[in-house]
Structures are given as C-alpha cells and as structure tokens.
Amino acid sequence: MNAKERFEKFVTRKGLRRTLQRERVLEVFLATERHVTVQELYDLVRKKHSGIGYATVARTVKLMCESGVCRQVDFGDGSHRFEHKHGHEHHDHLICLECGKFEEIYSPELEKIQDRLVRKYGYIQESHKLDVFGLCPRCSKKKRK
Amino acid sequence: MNAKERFEKFVTRKGLRRTLQRERVLEVFLATERHVTVQELYDLVRKKHSGIGYATVARTVKLMCESGVCRQVDFGDGSHRFEHKHGHEHHDHLICLECGKFEEIYSPELEKIQDRLVRKYGYIQESHKLDVFGLCPRCSKKKRK
DNA sequence: TTAGATATTGATAATCATTATCAACTATAA
DNA sequence: TTATAGTTGATAATGATTATCAATATCTAA
Numbered sequence: 001m002n003a004k005e006r007f008e009k010f011v012t013r014k015g016l017r018r019t020l021q022r023e024r025v026l027e028v029f030l031a032t033e034r035h036v037t038v039q040e041l042y043d044l045v046r047k048k049h050s051g052i053g054y055a056t057v058a059r060t061v062k063l064m065c066e067s068g069v070c071r072q073v074d075f076g077d078g079s080h081r082f083e084h085k086h087g088h089e090h091h092d093h094l095i096c097l098e099c100g101k102f103e104e105i106y107s108p109e110l111e112k113i114q115d116r117l118v119r120k121y122g123y124i125q126e127s128h129k130l131d132v133f134g135l136c137p138r139c140s141k142k143k144r145k
Numbered sequence: 146m147n148a149k150e151r152f153e154k155f156v157t158r159k160g161l162r163r164t165l166q167r168e169r170v171l172e173v174f175l176a177t178e179r180h181v182t183v184q185e186l187y188d189l190v191r192k193k194h195s196g197i198g199y200a201t202v203a204r205t206v207k208l209m210c211e212s213g214v215c216r217q218v219d220f221g222d223g224s225h226r227f228e229h230k231h232g233h234e235h236h237d238h239l240i241c242l243e244c245g246k247f248e249e250i251y252s253p254e255l256e257k258i259q260d261r262l263v264r265k266y267g268y269i270q271e272s273h274k275l276d277v278f279g280l281c282p283r284c285s286k287k288k289r290k
Numbered sequence: 291t292t293a294g295a296t297a298t299t300g301a302t303a304a305t306c307a308t309t310a311t312c313a314a315c316t317a318t319a320a
Numbered sequence: 321t322t323a324t325a326g327t328t329g330a331t332a333a334t335g336a337t338t339a340t341c342a343a344t345a346t347c348t349a350a
Binding site: 094109122124126127129135137 | 217250254258263267268270275276282285
C-alpha cells in the first residue's frame with residue numbers, strides 16, 4: 001500500500017472526507033525529500049495551488065501524521081519538521097550539534113533489541129524515534145585542532 | 146559531581162555569573178521529579194520565590210540544558226517538557242499513546258549497539274534520545290475487547 | 291440524482307510559547 | 321572600592337499553532 005492509498009483509507013475510515021485540498025497537500029509533501037516545516041510546506045503548496053490556506057496545510061499535516069504517512073522530526077533546534085515515509089524505510093537520525101547536518105541511519109540489530117525490550121515491559125510498539133546527537137567527522141576534526 | 150556543582154561549574158566556565166535567581170530555579174527544578182514545562186516550573190518557583198520572572202526561568206532552563214543537568218523530553222503531544230538528571234541514570238522513554246502514561250526504560254545492550262553504530266558513521270556521540278510509542282499493557286488489553 | 295446533514299475551507303482572530311528589549315541592578319575582577 | 325559587563329524583571333514583539341465562522345463541498349440515504 002502506498003502513502004496515498006494509506007492516507008485516503010485513513011481519512012475514509014475516520015469518517016472524514018476526501019477533498020482536493022488534502023490530496024494536493026499530500027502530493028506536494030510526497031514530492032519533496034526535505035524535512036519541511038508547516039510554513040515551508042505551505043510555501044511549496046502555494047507555488048502550485050495558490051488558493052490553499054495555511055490552516056488547511058497545518059490541518060492536513062496533522063492528519064498525515066495520524067495516518068502514519070508522515071512523522072515529526074526534531075533536531076533539537078526547536079523547529080518542528082516533518083518527513084514522509086514514501087519510498088523510505090524506517091530510519092533514525094544522527095545529528096551533528098555543530099553544523100546541523102544529519103544522517104539517516106538504520107540498524108536491524110538495534111530494532112530487534114528494542115522490540116525485545118518493549119515486549120519485556122508488556123507494551124505493544126507502534127513506532128519509535130531515536131535521535132543521536134554528536135559531532136560529525138568533519139566537525140570533530142575541526143574541534144581537535 | 147552532583148547536578149548543582151555541574152551547573153555552577155558550567156556557568157563559571159562560560160564566563161557567566163552565579164546569581165541567586167539561577168540557584169533558586171535550579172533548586173526548585175531538582176526538587177521535583179515531574180517532567181515540567183517552563184510554565185509549570187515558573188509556577189513552582191513562584192510558590193517559594195515570588196520575585197523571579199518568567200524570562201529568568203526560561204533562560205535558566207536553557208542554561209541547564211546546555212550544562213547537561215537538564216534535558217528536553219517530547220512525548221508527541223507538542224508540549225516541551227524538561228527533566229533533570231539528578232539521581233537519575235540515563236534512560237529512554239516508553240510512552241502509551243492511549244493514556245499518556247510512560248515508563249523510563251534502560252538497556253545497556255541497546256546503548257552498546259548504538260555506540261557501535263554511531264562510531265561506524267565516524268560520529269562522536271554526545272547524547273541521544275529514544276522515545277518508543279505504543280500501548281501499555283492496560284490499554285492494549287482494553288483495545289482487544 | 292438529489293437533498294439534507296455535516297465536514298471542510300480560507301481568512302483571520304485568538305492564544306500560547308518563546309524571544310528581544312531595556313533600564314535598573316549586581317556579581318566579579320582588579 | 322570601582323569599573324565593567326552580565327543579569328534581572330516587566331513587558332513588548334515575534335512566531336507558531338489553534339479556534340472561529342460563514343460560505344462551500346462532500347457524502348449518504350432515499
């Protein structure tokens with residue numbers, strides 16, 4: 001099931017309505033590979049569809065998060081950014097505190113241990129978010145000088 | 146080194162000044178085991194020291210985070226909360242999406258694998274944040290009914 | 291296909307959190 | 321003690337998010 005189907009099923013299942021605006025916001029969101037803020041997504045949307053309002057974009061982002069096609073990423077700078085999961089596997093983030101660059105990382109081993117840990121507490125895992133903060137190779141070299 | 150020493154050393158090393166207000170905000174913060182917002186901490190501070198302003202509390206929270214005695218925790222509800230590390234070991238969070246309750250979890254194994262992964266990317270780890278979202282035992286039982 | 295019920299939209303106002311400003315004050319070093 | 325520069329509290333400014341509402345669009349049931 002792709003992201004679009006997933007979102008539309010979610011909307012329908014919730015008794016909400018499928019609208020042109022929601023579809024367009026979703027399309028624009030899926031078409032970018034950046035981690036966008038609501039404002040940035042709004043700007044992108046406006047380039048193609050000038051009639052869509054900020055509130056609609058914000059509301060749609062919230063829905064997209066609930067539906068699971070979108071998730072919030074926080075890199076410690078206070079801004080709220082969102083990324084989609086279309087064509088992505090799940091991944092975590094490795095963020096440089098110095099230059100702000102980040103890597104998307106993934107380790108099946110890490111996932112496995114996490115699963116085991118969560119089950120030990122009797123929880124059913126829905127999702128998780130791991131952000132590692134540190135210094136990237138370039139910045140750590142600079143600092144040592 | 147306890148949290149108070151750590152904070153004061155940090156302040157001094159940065160060329161900042163030790164003030165009564167900062168000390169009091171820190172004391173009140175360390176005295177609670179809740180995950181507080183700035184506003185909540187401000188309210189707590191005011192109960193004991195009515196002269197301290199909101200801005201001072203907010204500024205001190207920022208300093209406490211930089212110094213490492215405090216860290217931000219986000220439970221997906223949009224509010225910015227802070228917890229201190231006094232008398233705590235490092236831990237991650239297991240958060241129930243249904244009732245909002247959470248557990249503080251820790252696994253040395255998880256930490257080890259994470260370290261290895263980070264090194265593989267050439268990064269130097271400073272800190273990390275793992276939040277697992279799901280259903281707690283009680284809520285998952287309810288849902289199955 | 292149509293009508294009625296109700297969700298949605300866009301614009302904007304309201305709210306809330308965070309940050310900036312500044313004059314008065316105070317910690318610190320010499 | 322004094323000069324310097326950081327700090328404070330009050331409040332204004334800013335930014336982000338949410339609420340409001342009249343007009344409009346969607347969906348369901350008949």
